[in-house]
Amino acid sequence: MGFNPEKPMENRITDIGPPWFEEHFPPVIKENYGKWLYHEILQPGVLKHVSESGGECYTVRVGCARLISTSLIYDYCDIADKHCDGYLRFTTRNNVEFMVDSADKVQPLLDDCNAHDMMPVGGTGAGVTNIVHTQGWVHCHTPATDASGPVKAVMDELFDYFTSMTLPAQVRIALACCLNMCGAVHCSDIAILGVHRKPPLIDHDTITSVCEIPLAVAACPLGAIKPAKGTNSAGEEVKSVSVKEERCMFCGNCYTMCPSMPLADPEGDGIAILVGGKISNARSAPKFSKLVIPFLPNTPPRWTETVAAVKNILEVYAKDAKKYERVGEWAERIGWEKFFEKCNIPFTDKSIDDYRLAYDTWRTTTQFKFTSHIK
Amino acid sequence: MGFNPEKPMENRITDIGPPWFEEHFPPVIKENYGKWLYHEILQPGVLKHVSESGGECYTVRVGCARLISTSLIYDYCDIADKHCDGYLRFTTRNNVEFMVDSADKVQPLLDDCNAHDMMPVGGTGAGVTNIVHTQGWVHCHTPATDASGPVKAVMDELFDYFTSMTLPAQVRIALACCLNMCGAVHCSDIAILGVHRKPPLIDHDTITSVCEIPLAVAACPLGAIKPAKGTNSAGEEVKSVSVKEERCMFCGNCYTMCPSMPLADPEGDGIAILVGGKISNARSAPKFSKLVIPFLPNTPPRWTETVAAVKNILEVYAKDAKKYERVGEWAERIGWEKFFEKCNIPFTDKSIDDYRLAYDTWRTTTQFKFTSHIK
Amino acid sequence: MPKHDTPLLDQLESGPWPSFVKDIKRQAEKNEACWDILGQLELSYEDKITHWKHGGIVGVFGYGGGIVGRYSDVPKKFPGVAHFHTVRVNQVSSKFYRTDFLRQICDIWERRGSGMTNMHGSTGDLVLLGTFTEQLEEIFYELTHDVNVDLGGSGGNLRTPSCCLGKARCEWSCYDTQAACYDITMTYQDELHRPAFPYKFKIKFSGCPNDCVAAIARSDLAVIGNWKDDIRIDQAAVKSYMNGEFPANGGSHSGRDWGPFDIQKEVIALCPTNCMWMEGDELKIDDGECTRCMHCINVMPRALRPGVEQGATILIGAKAPILDGAQIATMIVPFISMTPGDEDDGTGGKTGGFEELKDVIEKCWDWWMEEGKNRERIGESMQRIGLPTFLQIMEVDPLPQHVKEPRSNPYVFWKAEEVPGGFERDLAEFRKRNPM
Amino acid sequence: MPKHDTPLLDQLESGPWPSFVKDIKRQAEKNEACWDILGQLELSYEDKITHWKHGGIVGVFGYGGGIVGRYSDVPKKFPGVAHFHTVRVNQVSSKFYRTDFLRQICDIWERRGSGMTNMHGSTGDLVLLGTFTEQLEEIFYELTHDVNVDLGGSGGNLRTPSCCLGKARCEWSCYDTQAACYDITMTYQDELHRPAFPYKFKIKFSGCPNDCVAAIARSDLAVIGNWKDDIRIDQAAVKSYMNGEFPANGGSHSGRDWGPFDIQKEVIALCPTNCMWMEGDELKIDDGECTRCMHCINVMPRALRPGVEQGATILIGAKAPILDGAQIATMIVPFISMTPGDEDDGTGGKTGGFEELKDVIEKCWDWWMEEGKNRERIGESMQRIGLPTFLQIMEVDPLPQHVKEPRSNPYVFWKAEEVPGGFERDLAEFRKRNPM
Numbered sequence A, B: 001m002g003f004n005p006e007k008p009m010e011n012r013i014t015d016i017g018p019p020w021f022e023e024h025f026p027p028v029i030k031e032n033y034g035k036w037l038y039h040e041i042l043q044p045g046v047l048k049h050v051s052e053s054g055g056e057c058y059t060v061r062v063g064c065a066r067l068i069s070t071s072l073i074y075d076y077c078d079i080a081d082k083h084c085d086g087y088l089r090f091t092t093r094n095n096v097e098f099m100v101d102s103a104d105k106v107q108p109l110l111d112d113c114n115a116h117d118m119m120p121v122g123g124t125g126a127g128v129t130n131i132v133h134t135q136g137w138v139h140c141h142t143p144a145t146d147a148s149g150p151v152k153a154v155m156d157e158l159f160d161y162f163t164s165m166t167l168p169a170q171v172r173i174a175l176a177c178c179l180n181m182c183g184a185v186h187c188s189d190i191a192i193l194g195v196h197r198k199p200p201l202i203d204h205d206t207i208t209s210v211c212e213i214p215l216a217v218a219a220c221p222l223g224a225i226k227p228a229k230g231t232n233s234a235g236e237e238v239k240s241v242s243v244k245e246e247r248c249m250f251c252g253n254c255y256t257m258c259p260s261m262p263l264a265d266p267e268g269d270g271i272a273i274l275v276g277g278k279i280s281n282a283r284s285a286p287k288f289s290k291l292v293i294p295f296l297p298n299t300p301p302r303w304t305e306t307v308a309a310v311k312n313i314l315e316v317y318a319k320d321a322k323k324y325e326r327v328g329e330w331a332e333r334i335g336w337e338k339f340f341e342k343c344n345i346p347f348t349d350k351s352i353d354d355y356r357l358a359y360d361t362w363r364t365t366t367q368f369k370f371t372s373h374i375k
Numbered sequence C, D: 001m002p003k004h005d006t007p008l009l010d011q012l013e014s015g016p017w018p019s020f021v022k023d024i025k026r027q028a029e030k031n032e033a034c035w036d037i038l039g040q041l042e043l044s045y046e047d048k049i050t051h052w053k054h055g056g057i058v059g060v061f062g063y064g065g066g067i068v069g070r071y072s073d074v075p076k077k078f079p080g081v082a083h084f085h086t087v088r089v090n091q092v093s094s095k096f097y098r099t100d101f102l103r104q105i106c107d108i109w110e111r112r113g114s115g116m117t118n119m120h121g122s123t124g125d126l127v128l129l130g131t132f133t134e135q136l137e138e139i140f141y142e143l144t145h146d147v148n149v150d151l152g153g154s155g156g157n158l159r160t161p162s163c164c165l166g167k168a169r170c171e172w173s174c175y176d177t178q179a180a181c182y183d184i185t186m187t188y189q190d191e192l193h194r195p196a197f198p199y200k201f202k203i204k205f206s207g208c209p210n211d212c213v214a215a216i217a218r219s220d221l222a223v224i225g226n227w228k229d230d231i232r233i234d235q236a237a238v239k240s241y242m243n244g245e246f247p248a249n250g251g252s253h254s255g256r257d258w259g260p261f262d263i264q265k266e267v268i269a270l271c272p273t274n275c276m277w278m279e280g281d282e283l284k285i286d287d288g289e290c291t292r293c294m295h296c297i298n299v300m301p302r303a304l305r306p307g308v309e310q311g312a313t314i315l316i317g318a319k320a321p322i323l324d325g326a327q328i329a330t331m332i333v334p335f336i337s338m339t340p341g342d343e344d345d346g347t348g349g350k351t352g353g354f355e356e357l358k359d360v361i362e363k364c365w366d367w368w369m370e371e372g373k374n375r376e377r378i379g380e381s382m383q384r385i386g387l388p389t390f391l392q393i394m395e396v397d398p399l400p401q402h403v404k405e406p407r408s409n410p411y412v413f414w415k416a417e418e419v420p421g422g423f424e425r426d427l428a429e430f431r432k433r434n435p436m
């Protein structure tokens, strides 16, 4: 007795929101809600939380590709049914967590996770956890790179850091496939960002019909777009726009507003690497990620250059930073000139801000370190 | 055989610049030039410099009002002739320095300085030295306050800090009588700044003749000035300008460009206090001064409110800061909320930046201290 | 068996990290469309460009959000993804799920969609990836009737709020993050489903300044747990840390030998405000100087705990860079109490609480809906009008805590009423005193 | 005897600090005009407003600067200051003076001016305050013929350069500040006297990063001494500091009991880069990490000295707030050598040195004179075009040292030639692959 297209409004239900969360709490969580005293990470991927009532919650965290099938979700559910009274959760970084209420239930749970080829246990503490990422070529219209592919490639390479806790601090990696930054890479220890490098094409054949010219013009933060006549492929003159190309910074906002102004291009598009962001307020205030590698090419399926760049930065950091020091805290302590030197990343003027608020990033002191950069 | 108005170009001398400095070096300076090994401040206002050749230079520094008469300069010269082989110098902060080449010459020199009622010895080390300042009502056309008067009033009150070295670090005070900041107060430990608070008057009687309207319009950084018709006192309509008053930030640039747009006003003008700037690169990078008291009235002849405000900040700092800590370094260590609390200065929205680059000064973290400000 | 050759994608089947390619292939056995997902993605891997068309306005009747339309630009090659719309399902707070609930959703999705999902979307929704227009109403009907779950947000409206674990499984949470997230979501269902805003508006709830849901970076309004009083110290436990009985930082660094725990080096010296010291073997904290950064608590969870006078700090304006550059949220309300309500909302949940928070949210919206420009995030509106004006609108007293430092430029905008005599001046008078 | 009552000003005669009022009154006995200075100033103290008219273009023939014109707006009341022009005399480097030189200037000034001066102006000139238009040529003639000194700068030209004490009486100077100041002043006499710039341009010379002439805050081009190699350490002297034989910081804190010298607390802990430590009783510095902030050297002048590979760092763009807000100078050239010349310049001085510096200055001016807008300081021009472009103009490689931190926004301006295939794209081709 489902949906009836004839009577779409018939006993229609709206505005019910999500279910009440308590119905989805495992018993151990419900019982000890608000009573937790402390936690301990027993081994990578395994957390123990102890409550004042003496209650214990053991959590097994498994990595997840985020782009997953219902079949895999059923597998998760099977494990949860078998070990966790039929409850599980997902983390804010898209890992899966299975919770049990006593120590002896942990090993059997781990065994089943390990028996499954898509349930790596880890992602806790001073390691690399899951990569927050986005849609890429799997679903979006504005990407400058894919999301799931690069993430898979990078995580394969960094896998040992997912299953261990050997770093100076947690390292949060994020990927966003365009400047819209759905992955919110703007505050990540290491950020992988899809970037366009060619100004929008203007499709005079369609622009008049599919775009509101004034909106397209208004879309450009730099006023690079002006209303202009254009000639379509039929040779007719049409109301269109022109783009002052040297003014374009490839933000893509015009395409978001006007489908006839695509930026994407196989050679133009690729990846930029930003580092040193953080979100927590621990020790230092939250920080933005900073652009250190302006461009790496898109090289599917394994994005070798990107993987190498991320790994290099991570490992130099791992060797050089102090305990508890996040990537950005490390870079600021040693000075950015030393960051570039130690990571052996060539410094280019692309890393020098020339947008709004730029002056605040210029160095206005004689304090600097002599590095290999200074000839 | 001087200047001949009939033949102004007759053996005219130009472009000779200043004299060669060596001719003005006292012998001890010339002999030990570049050979200095170290220095020591023997007592407030008395410096000893020792050179590798064993040569010694003893410097006695005396405070100076900067706005001084030739008569006083003659007095300086008399002392220099008597004690210093006829040489003296002025410091970058407008103090006078007498130099002798041996210890025994110091006391007689000091005696003569002390015997003179305009030659206070001091201004060295961790104290308050001379106040860099400007013209004010003595010579300038744009001031919002006087310079020499407030400086005299403040220095009278802080005199003990000029003749002693009891502060955590050197404290540099500067005064500028308008936002042009000829006193370069923008990087001072404590800055006294003359500020206007009323938009320019428009003198329709004179503007057409004495101003270039387009220049006046262009002068405004906020585009508050527009060309407009105005009616002069004779009732005639003239080419003039109009000012969008709510857009005005009282920078005075319009008056600089157009004499018919005066801002000065007895009630509107007064003094703002900024603190925490520094110039040296010692320890921390140079810093801008920050506006902590947006307005104090002009109260000639002794500017009581201003004097009290400066003294209060100085003494709270003196009590609370650590050795070597400049005012700005102290404020940043304790946090600005604590600065306002400890100095008992009411915080107003005037201290919140709303000009360019403002966002960079907003607090983007949960890290703050609870102070009396939070109800 | 495969409909298309995918030599490039096949290379992503190997390696230790879970392979979405393997996973999609497996699902393809149930959902034909998955072959076309792979086929079109392979084409993108060859072409190095997306093959999805721009936008596509689809949705369910009466809602302005919850569905993101998507069409292939090569539908003939890949008819299974000719339409590939996303359904955003409002996740359960903190993403706890009963398996039967998940199974129900999966059943629907295997019948009516591609069988592929995102668990979860970056905003927090349970994202069902890829279906046809004609399925949308059916899916919505089944979700609301059979699973009792609603759609999430998209477009110029309130986006699906989300929260950290909070008190459910964390010892540090200063308020009930799930309850707050739920209450706000339910209270503002209309704002969530029916776009009336200049642009998207996101709210995220973290229980403490560690901010595990990234609220400060990713939400227009961030509600972050905080406390007012003193950090609770268990001196006995401090000693246990010092003599190595308890692992530092909950064992998060156990993978490497960092040497024995050194409270001086690892805690006291790293305190950003230097407000900690040892007095004999007692750890002392000058709480008045503490900025509650969490570091010491993070390192010694068994010895230190947030104070008991708990609530939240509200920060506003975070966003990604489009257009004026990214913003981290600005601290606007230093502290509010966060009391859950206990009105039964009919659907089994409780609402009616968090008055102070709702008050802030509504002040903010009332103004922004009036004054915000089209596609202007509230953070951008704040920058446009300036923080002092925004504080007035929010009826918050200006505090030194609102800024990192006071302004360094002298450009104060005085108002006529603040200046004796106002702005009106008489030229004749002026010239009498100061002739030209 | 006084020409005017000055009850307000009279209150400034008391107090320990030298009183300019007392001083002016004394001078009035020689220069009548001084009574009118006091009279008009008293009126300003009553009215709380200046009584000087706007501007007034006066000068000496052939020069565009050096004189600042000034007229009273109440000349009838105070005829002695009806004209009150300033004469800016180019000070001697570091402001060392032979008394006979000063006396000569004073003689001229008592005869031809008010007898009042500023020793010195904020830019560094020896400022003669207040004379009449008809006196200007006379004064200029006598200054150049009898005293052999020239005028300083004003207006849109090179302003009178100035410098710190440097090697003349400071142990830390990394180059000859006086020689540099003199050479630049002489080399650019034309730029100094004949305005050809968009706006003023100031150059200041400090011998080390302590920056005693405030170059980094107050000059368009700041030349600040610096070194490349290791700080020189005299370990014996270090010990003497540690056991209290030598006063810390050259005795600058001797007025208060700060307790015995603690090298750990006062030096090592305050090193901004934490690159110092004690090895036994030896002080060690990891010079590669040192940013040459001067602190340790300042505190232990007898033990530590700048390295021997000395030169200067060039920073550009400092200015006061008008119009876009104040700027501290930006580091542009990390290190240049500073070699004085020894060409006799005819007037008894030496020029012809500092090649590298002149090269930088001229690159800067060539561009700014072309591209700088009217009344745009070079710092503002830099902000307008952006640092990367400015570095290209200056032919300086972009360095991480140029920034505090790399950009956080992703808005990179790529040039067509940097992108394979350039910006030209063919729509037909594009649509073949990605149909609309």
Ligand code: SRM
Residues within 6 Å of the ligand: A039, A041, A047, A090, A091, A092, A093, A094, A095, A123, A124, A125, A126, A129, A130, A132, A169, A170, A172, A187, A188, A189, A277, A278, A279, A280, A281, A282, A326, C094, C163, C164, C165, C166, C169, C170, C171, C172, C210, C211, C212, C213, C214, C249, C250, C252, C298, C299
């Ligand atoms: C499960 C999760 C919350 C959730 O609702 O899902 C979570 C759970 C915990 N976090 Fe978190 N954090 C989670 C995302 C985050 C995020 C958000 C993000 O990464 O996008 C942050 C901010 C990241 C950043 O700063 O860039 C975050 C910053 C922290 C911190 C601060 C660490 C620091 O020094 O900056 C702590 C404290 C600590 O680890 O010492 C912390 C601590 C913890 C504790 C120990 C809290 C507790 O007592 O249980 C939890 C286990 C830690 C662990 O996994 O090692 N959590 N934590 C999230 C797990 C994500 C994952 O799958 O890996």
Ligand code: SRM
Residues within 6 Å of the ligand: B039, B041, B047, B090, B091, B092, B093, B094, B095, B123, B124, B125, B126, B129, B130, B132, B169, B170, B172, B187, B188, B189, B277, B278, B279, B280, B281, B282, B326, D094, D163, D164, D165, D166, D169, D170, D171, D172, D210, D211, D212, D213, D214, D249, D250, D252, D298, D299
């Ligand atoms: C004479 C003078 C240079 C000149 O060419 O005239 C000078 C001379 C010395 N300065 Fe300076 N400084 C002079 C203006 C400055 C300025 C410029 C200014 O104030 O406008 C600064 C930058 C101020 C700022 O940072 O805001 C300045 C920042 C320093 C510092 C850095 C102190 C710090 O910790 O920030 C030192 C080092 C120290 O004092 O330990 C220093 C050190 C010195 C030494 C010790 C250098 C030496 O070895 O001889 C000299 C004596 C110090 C003293 O007077 O206590 N001098 N010094 C200037 C005296 C001005 C006056 O009459 O008081």
Ligand code: SRM
Residues within 6 Å of the ligand: A133, A134, A135, A139, A140, A141, A142, A179, A180, A181, A182, A183, A184, A256, C068, C070, C086, C088, C118, C120, C121, C122, C123, C124, C125, C126, C127, C152, C153, C160, C202, C217, C218, C219, C318, C319, C320, C321, C322, C323, C377
């Ligand atoms: C699905 C999702 C990415 C994902 O893979 O998870 C997503 C997908 C899109 N985002 Fe997003 N955003 C998603 C979370 C975010 C986040 C992260 C967050 O919410 O925490 C951000 C950064 C934080 C923020 O809001 O600023 C984000 C910032 C944007 C922006 C830039 C907005 C800005 O003001 O800077 C755009 C551009 C726009 O709105 O036109 C955008 C636009 C889009 C559009 C609608 C594309 C467009 O131009 O219209 C994407 C649809 C892709 C598709 O076809 O599925 N998306 N978007 C996320 C929503 C899933 C969910 O509901 O849970």
Ligand code: SRM
Residues within 6 Å of the ligand: B133, B134, B135, B139, B140, B141, B142, B180, B181, B182, B183, B184, B256, D068, D070, D086, D088, D118, D120, D121, D122, D123, D124, D125, D126, D127, D152, D153, D160, D202, D217, D218, D219, D318, D319, D320, D321, D322, D323, D377
């Ligand atoms: C005389 C002097 C102040 C003093 O009492 O010492 C002075 C006096 C004037 N300055 Fe200045 N400036 C003087 C040093 C400065 C300094 C400090 C410095 O050079 O180190 C600054 C700040 C640094 C800088 O250059 O930015 C300074 C920044 C200004 C400005 C703002 C320029 C800007 O770009 O922000 C103006 C406004 C203008 O140029 O129109 C200005 C304008 C003026 C004018 C010409 C007034 C005007 O609007 O035209 C003043 C003439 C007053 C008079 O009647 O005597 N004066 N001026 C200083 C020059 C004496 C000398 O040659 O030694």
Ligand code: SF4
Residues within 6 Å of the ligand: A134, A135, A136, A140, A141, A142, A143, A144, A176, A177, A178, A179, A180, A181, A182, A183
């Ligand atoms: S980051 Fe850009 S491309 Fe990626 S999902 Fe978001 S909007 Fe689409």
Ligand code: SF4
Residues within 6 Å of the ligand: A199, A200, A219, A220, A221, A222, A223, A224, A225, A243, A247, A248, A249, A250, A251, A252, A253, A254, A255, A263
């Ligand atoms: S990409 Fe951005 S900058 Fe370039 S034209 Fe489009 S809107 Fe303007």
Ligand code: SF4
Residues within 6 Å of the ligand: B134, B135, B136, B140, B141, B142, B143, B144, B176, B177, B178, B179, B180, B181, B182, B183
């Ligand atoms: S600060 Fe302003 S008022 Fe004072 S001298 Fe300079 S320009 Fe004149």
Ligand code: SF4
Residues within 6 Å of the ligand: B199, B200, B219, B220, B221, B222, B223, B224, B225, B243, B247, B248, B249, B250, B251, B252, B253, B254, B255, B263
């Ligand atoms: S004072 Fe400044 S802001 Fe006001 S009108 Fe004049 S130029 Fe514009």
Ligand code: SF4
Residues within 6 Å of the ligand: C164, C165, C166, C167, C170, C171, C172, C173, C174, C206, C207, C208, C209, C210, C211, C212, C213, C225
């Ligand atoms: S934000 Fe705080 S309360 Fe929430 S999960 Fe993280 S640590 Fe726990």
Ligand code: SF4
Residues within 6 Å of the ligand: A283, C270, C271, C272, C273, C274, C275, C276, C285, C289, C290, C291, C292, C293, C294, C295, C296, C297
């Ligand atoms: S919470 Fe942070 S600031 Fe407060 S005492 Fe602990 S470490 Fe220090």
Ligand code: SF4
Residues within 6 Å of the ligand: D164, D165, D166, D167, D170, D171, D172, D173, D174, D206, D207, D208, D209, D210, D211, D212, D213, D225
């Ligand atoms: S700047 Fe350096 S060299 Fe020059 S006087 Fe000051 S301390 Fe000495």
Ligand code: SF4
Residues within 6 Å of the ligand: B283, D270, D271, D272, D273, D274, D275, D276, D285, D289, D290, D291, D292, D293, D294, D295, D296, D297
């Ligand atoms: S000069 Fe400064 S940075 Fe270098 S060692 Fe000394 S204190 Fe440290």
